[in-house]
Amino acid sequence: MDKKNKIAAAVIAAVVLICASIIFIKNTITSQNRIAVIYRGGKVIREINLNSLSEPLEFDLSYDGHTNRVRAEKGKIRMQSADCPDKICVNQGWIDSGAVPIVCLPHKITIEIKGGADKIDAAAGGM
Amino acid sequence: MSTKKLTVTAMLTAAALVIFVIEAQIPPVAPIPGIKLGLANVVTLFTIIVLGRREAFAVTALRIILGSVFTGNMMSFVYSAAGGALCFAAMAVLTLFMKENMTWCVSVIGAIFHNVGQLAAAVIVTGTIQILWYLPVLTISAVITGVFTGIAAQCLLKRGGGIIKKLISETK
Numbered sequence: 043m044d045k046k047n048k049i050a051a052a053v054i055a056a057v058v059l060i061c062a063s064i065i066f067i068k069n070t071i072t073s074q075n076r077i078a079v080i081y082r083g084g085k086v087i088r089e090i091n092l093n094s095l096s097e098p099l100e101f102d103l104s105y106d107g108h109t110n111r112v113r114a115e116k117g118k119i120r121m122q123s124a125d126c127p128d129k130i131c132v133n134q135g136w137i138d139s140g141a142v143p144i145v146c147l148p149h150k151i152t153i154e155i156k157g158g159a160d161k162i163d164a165a166a167g168g169m
Numbered sequence: 170m171s172t173k174k175l176t177v178t179a180m181l182t183a184a185a186l187v188i189f190v191i192e193a194q195i196p197p198v199a200p201i202p203g204i205k206l207g208l209a210n211v212v213t214l215f216t217i218i219v220l221g222r223r224e225a226f227a228v229t230a231l232r233i234i235l236g237s238v239f240t241g242n243m244m245s246f247v248y249s250a251a252g253g254a255l256c257f258a259a260m261a262v263l264t265l266f267m268k269e270n271m272t273w274c275v276s277v278i279g280a281i282f283h284n285v286g287q288l289a290a291a292v293i294v295t296g297t298i299q300i301l302w303y304l305p306v307l308t309i310s311a312v313i314t315g316v317f318t319g320i321a322a323q324c325l326l327k328r329g330g331g332i333i334k335k336l337i338s339e340t341k
């Protein structure tokens with residue numbers, strides 16, 4: 043390995059380390075106060091405090107004749123079913139931290155877990 | 170373009186398409202259609218170095234257009250095109266000053282740019298900036314697959330690069 047190759051390898055290794063740290067930090071921060079935020083086209087459409095859920099919550103998001111069914115349980119949330127063509131959102135399964143959000147690209151719906159303050163009422167759901 | 174060069178370009182396009190279609194069967198690592206291992210990038214990289222940028226652009230553009238038709242997924246076209254364009258641009262520039270023994274590095278940076286392009290397209294389409302949280306995960310996966318495809322391209326260059334270069338230059 044010549045010098046240029048060694049430098050390149052070191053820079054790339056550093057990038058990987060930074061990325062791994064970001065994932066780890068985001069994961070840690072968001073796994074304490076789990077606030078699920080549902081976005082559609084960039085706008086917040088619902089917020090749910092996952093940690094304070096005493097029983098499972100299931101509801102539909104219906105827009106333009108398409109439906110995504112969301113299921114939330116204590117500390118976690120998933121896309122239960124969807125009529126999108128790729129079903130990638132459903133296949134993502136449960137998330138219990140903000141490491142990566144659930145995305146339904148065809149329906150422009152995103153579910154992210156944020157580690158916010160413990161103030162959102164679970165029943166009201168912030169509609 | 171000489172007939173030999175045209176034939177080699179067509180052959181490489183076919184190879185890229187086969188890889189692309191096979192790869193489309195592998196489950197995605199992120200919820201964005203078109204984000205995948207990027208194995209077809211071996212061909213783009215090989216073409217840039219052996220034939221040139223113009224030919225590599227043709228191979229890549231044809232792979233993305235025909236690939237979307239063959240896999241029947243026109244929705245993924247926007248994402249594939251955004252990723253492919255950024256990846257190609259990055260690799261076309263990097264190969265100007267990185268020698269053949271650094272092809273693995275060109276491949277890794279190309280793969281990262283590929284994902285950046287696709288994520289940017291997804292953010293624009295959905296208007297949801299939160300999708301960018303996939304960037305760290307995808308960057309790590311791009312490094313892993315980029316090294317793999319880069320080494321594959323380097324091996325390919327060592328074995329077949331010289332022969333094809335010679336073949337084309339014979340009839341100029």
Ligand SMILES: [Zn+2]
Nearest residue numbers: 124126131146
């Ligand atoms: Zn979906």
